Amino acid sequence: MLSATDLQVAYGPVVAVNNVSFRVPAGSIVSLIGPNGAGKTTILNALSGLAPLRSGSILFNGKDISRMSAHRRVSEGIAQVPEGRQVLAGMSVRENLELGGYRRPAKEVNEDIGKMEEYFPVLRQRSKAAAGSLSGGEQQMLAIARGLMARPGLLLLDEPSLGLAPLVVRFIFEFIQRLRDEGQTILLVEQNAREALDVSSYAYVIESGRIVIEGRAEQLRSDPAIARAYLGLT
Amino acid sequence: MSIFFQQLINGFFIGSVYGLFAIGYTLVFGVLDILNLAHAAIFTLGGLSALWLTTTAGLSPWEAFPLATLFSGVLGLVLYRVAFAPLRRRADSNLSGLISSIAMAIVFESAAMGIFGARTVRFPEGMFPNRVWHFGSIILTSLQLEIVVVALALMVVLTAWLKHTRTGKAVRAVAESENTARLLGINVERIVSETFFVSSALGGAAGILYGLYFDALAPNMGHSIELKGLAVIILGGMGSIPGAILGGIAFGLSEVFTVELTGMSNLRDAVAFTVLLLILILKPSGLLGRGRVREA
Numbered sequence: 001m002l003s004a005t006d007l008q009v010a011y012g013p014v015v016a017v018n019n020v021s022f023r024v025p026a027g028s029i030v031s032l033i034g035p036n037g038a039g040k041t042t043i044l045n046a047l048s049g050l051a052p053l054r055s056g057s058i059l060f061n062g063k064d065i066s067r068m069s070a071h072r073r074v075s076e077g078i079a080q081v082p083e084g085r086q087v088l089a090g091m092s093v094r095e096n097l098e099l100g101g102y103r104r105p106a107k108e109v110n111e112d113i114g115k116m117e118e119y120f121p122v123l124r125q126r127s128k129a130a131a132g133s134l135s136g137g138e139q140q141m142l143a144i145a146r147g148l149m150a151r152p153g154l155l156l157l158d159e160p161s162l163g164l165a166p167l168v169v170r171f172i173f174e175f176i177q178r179l180r181d182e183g184q185t186i187l188l189v190e191q192n193a194r195e196a197l198d199v200s201s202y203a204y205v206i207e208s209g210r211i212v213i214e215g216r217a218e219q220l221r222s223d224p225a226i227a228r229a230y231l232g233l234t
Numbered sequence: 235m236s237i238f239f240q241q242l243i244n245g246f247f248i249g250s251v252y253g254l255f256a257i258g259y260t261l262v263f264g265v266l267d268i269l270n271l272a273h274a275a276i277f278t279l280g281g282l283s284a285l286w287l288t289t290t291a292g293l294s295p296w297e298a299f300p301l302a303t304l305f306s307g308v309l310g311l312v313l314y315r316v317a318f319a320p321l322r323r324r325a326d327s328n329l330s331g332l333i334s335s336i337a338m339a340i341v342f343e344s345a346a347m348g349i350f351g352a353r354t355v356r357f358p359e360g361m362f363p364n365r366v367w368h369f370g371s372i373i374l375t376s377l378q379l380e381i382v383v384v385a386l387a388l389m390v391v392l393t394a395w396l397k398h399t400r401t402g403k404a405v406r407a408v409a410e411s412e413n414t415a416r417l418l419g420i421n422v423e424r425i426v427s428e429t430f431f432v433s434s435a436l437g438g439a440a441g442i443l444y445g446l447y448f449d450a451l452a453p454n455m456g457h458s459i460e461l462k463g464l465a466v467i468i469l470g471g472m473g474s475i476p477g478a479i480l481g482g483i484a485f486g487l488s489e490v491f492t493v494e495l496t497g498m499s500n501l502r503d504a505v506a507f508t509v510l511l512l513i514l515i516l517k518p519s520g521l522l523g524r525g526r527v528r529e530a
Contacts, residue, residue, distance in 0.1 A: 088414065
């Protein structure tokens with residue numbers, strides 16, 4: 001579904017992502033794991049069109065989207081749930097969902113809001129509340145639902161567990177599994193490597209803007225080097 | 235007592251024109267975090283182009299005023315393309331945009347001067363059937379009433395647009411976060427252009443109403459409202475639409491009553507500075523806080 005080749009992204013003279021290539025096959029969950037500041041978010045932003053590529057190419061459903069503007073990539077079917085949730089705090093929960101479906105016809109948007117409220121009943125209860133008044137976990141649910149409102153072929157999830165209580169983290173990952181079972185293709189960025197490897201089929205380890213290890217998720221889970229560096233085991 | 239009511243009415247009427255000027259001003263600030271200092275120049279060109287359309291082109295006010303309002307909106311698009319868009323990627327775009335908008339204000343004003351001359355001009359007499367009503371000693375004219383109705387109606391339309399339409403919601407999303415708006419598939423450049431169009435159209439409409447209210451139009455008429463507009467949006471809270479409306483009316487009233495109570499009409503322009511100073515000392519975030527474009 002997505003294949004990225006030799007991506008290079010730089011902020012001024014600082015190269016944040018260098019020669020990164022990866023693939024996300026349709027219907028699977030692929031993870032990018034690695035420490036803070038490794039360039040994982042930059043990779044997602046390059047896919048979304050927020051961070052311009054210095055070189056490399058991105059093919060999505062066989063189409064070269066490397067130079068496409070951010071808003072058109074959403075129409076193509078790439079939606080990102082950004083790090084730190086980034087709900088539109090002053091707007092209502094419902095308005096956030098509506099804007100998630102900004103590029104879709106109004107009729108479908110209304111249907112899909114119903115579907116999101118079934119996934120997350122709290123979004124129906126707090127429909128008129130300002131998104132900024134929700135708890136962190138509720139905001140994460142809203143952010144994911146808002147991403148799904150675009151009916152994306154590929155959903156990019158950036159650190160969905162960041163700053164959430166363990167119970168909420170469990171809930172979010174169970175939801176990610178549910179999406180996988182429904183056939184949603186996901187590219188997941190996580191520092192929480194254990195949870196990420198549990199739901200993914202394939203993973204890339206990013207360090208200092210490069211891919212250092214890649215492999216099937218269960219293989220990485222049992223790799224002692226990974227275990228030591230990322231799973232908190234000794 | 236009747237003088238009090240007369241002044242209350244006058245203050246409210248002129249305040250509604252200030253409010254209309256200020257909502258366009260504050261809209262751009264709320265979305266882009268930049269002050270558009272050419273807003274007053276577009277206000278002037280809105281008034282003068284309405285005059286040109288009614289006199290030289292011989293249109294009726296019903297045709298001329300909407301056309302002049304649209305023309306002001308188009309000027310806003312030009313302004314954005316020339317003064318702001320090229321600087322958007324710069325880290326200091328707030329400041330550089332401010333400076334380049336001053337330059338555009340000078341260009342617009344010079345154009346107005348070249349086309350219309352430096353004289354003060356007025357709409358043709360009898361263009362409107364202006365009826366005058368007397369309630370005791372209080373005088374009310376149909377023109378005043380029309381001005382306030384149009385000003386308030388435009389404010390209501392703007393608020394409803396921001397609150398309920400797809401584009402209005404996108405404007406609020408861009409005001410909160412450009413990057414998040416992009417991730418939702420919003421064409422941010424287009425929304426910003428549309429914001430400038432709407433803001434400038436409202437500024438132009440305010441210029442027309444101002445010209446009607448004072449029965450005077452001149453290429454430098456923007457100077458008198460420039461600082462007042464700034465005082466109004468700071469008073470109401472930068473970026474707040476309801477704040478700009480409230481601030482405009484409060485400002486109109488304080489202006490009228492300052493003159494009334496002191497008997498010195500040359501104090502009128504001191505009001506702007508006094509209000510600015512007081513609000514910055516007492517409540518720097520303004521009456522209705524900031525960032526409320528987002529909540530409309």
